Amino acid sequence: MNLPQFERFSVHDEPTTVGSRWTKYVKRLDNLFTAFAITDAKQQRTLLLHYAGLEVCDIFESLPDTGESYVTAKSALEKHFCPQVxxxxxxxxxxxxxxxxxxxxxxxxxxxxxxxxxxxxxxxxxxxxxxxxxxxxxxxxxxxxxxxxxxxxxxxxxxxxxxxxxxxxxxxxxxxxxxxxxxxxxxxxxxxxxxxxxxxxxxxxxx
Missing domain, CATH: 1.10.1200 (Non-ribosomal Peptide Synthetase Peptidyl Carrier Protein; Chain A)
Structure with a gap:
């Protein structure tokens, strides 16, 4: 499968805006899933971690309640990043x-x-x-x-x-x-x- 290109998420570039940047990043990723008809929850979860990059994966592995679906993974990361807004x-x-x-x-x-x-x-x-x-x-x-x-x-x-x-x-x-x-x-x-x-x-x- 040829994956569509998508940028990684930089956690440390602008620490003061990490929450708002993460929210925008996930919205763009959701648009990509819609555009390419990627609907499987586990596949979306895998792609989220693949695209977001190593910094996000390291954080993700330390979080509780990450679940097996895209929704639960996204929710866990949102709880981590968005309180910093x-x-x-x-x-x-x-x-x-x-x-x-x-x-x-x-x-x-x-x-x-x-x-x-x-x-x-x-x-x-x-x-x-x-x-x-x-x-x-x-x-x-x-x-x-x-x-x-x-x-x-x-x-x-x-x-x-x-x-x-x-x-x-x-x-x-x-x-x-x-x-x-x-x-x-x-x-x-x-x-x-x-x-x-x-x-x-x-x-x-x-x-």
Whole structure:
């Protein structure tokens, strides 16, 4: 059987986020099982340990109540990793997240959604909306949101797309206008120089 490729799980790379990373890892593994129609519980259990790697296997061998199925193995590992999720720390990381220079508001929102998955927010969309208002680059978008206190996350993202498109279009128009103005100024300067040159009197011969 040719096994589909899947990444290992690194326990020690980022110890402070190991719980949230494990939860995401198992979700991706479940998606792989669905995509390849792997339904046998023992086979899923074997693949979980195979894919997760030696670090996880060493931990697994020391855990109680690991059972014989994928569900029991997954539950035992979840009990080990997930108590290490520090919700307050995860929320701190979320609050520190600002929009990067090179990303759109949609891309920024996707990053916030990933970060918020381990923050245990009561209203996730509301928290993401508030963080976009605080952390985005666009003063225009921020002021628009503050004028519309009932604005939803979906409508905020729609407004952001409109503003970003308008800014792109304006940059093209303004850039073209600037080039045209430079060309006109250059042409006028050239014509002036020619006129000046043509009106300079020729020197008279001394002979």
């Amino acid at each position: 520090n919700v307050e720390y995860e929320r701190f990381g979320f609050r520190q997240c600002k929009q990067n220079e090179s990303e759109t508001v949609d891309q920024y929102c996707r990053r916030l959604k990933q970060l918020s998955s381990s923050c245990d927010f009561v209203n996730r969309d509301s928290e993401i909306k508030s963080q976009i208002i605080l952390g985005c680059h666009s003063q225009k978008l921020r002021r628009h949101a503050l004028r519309e206190p009932q604005l939803t996350l979906e409508k905020l993202l729609g407004a952001a797309r409109v503003f970003e498109q308008a800014d792109r279009h304006a940059s093209v128009i303004e850039g073209t206008t600037s080039v045209q103005a430079m060309n006109i100024r250059s042409s006028k300067a050239y014509q002036y120089q020619r006129q000046q040159h043509s009106t300079v009197p020729l020197p008279t011969s001394v002979f």
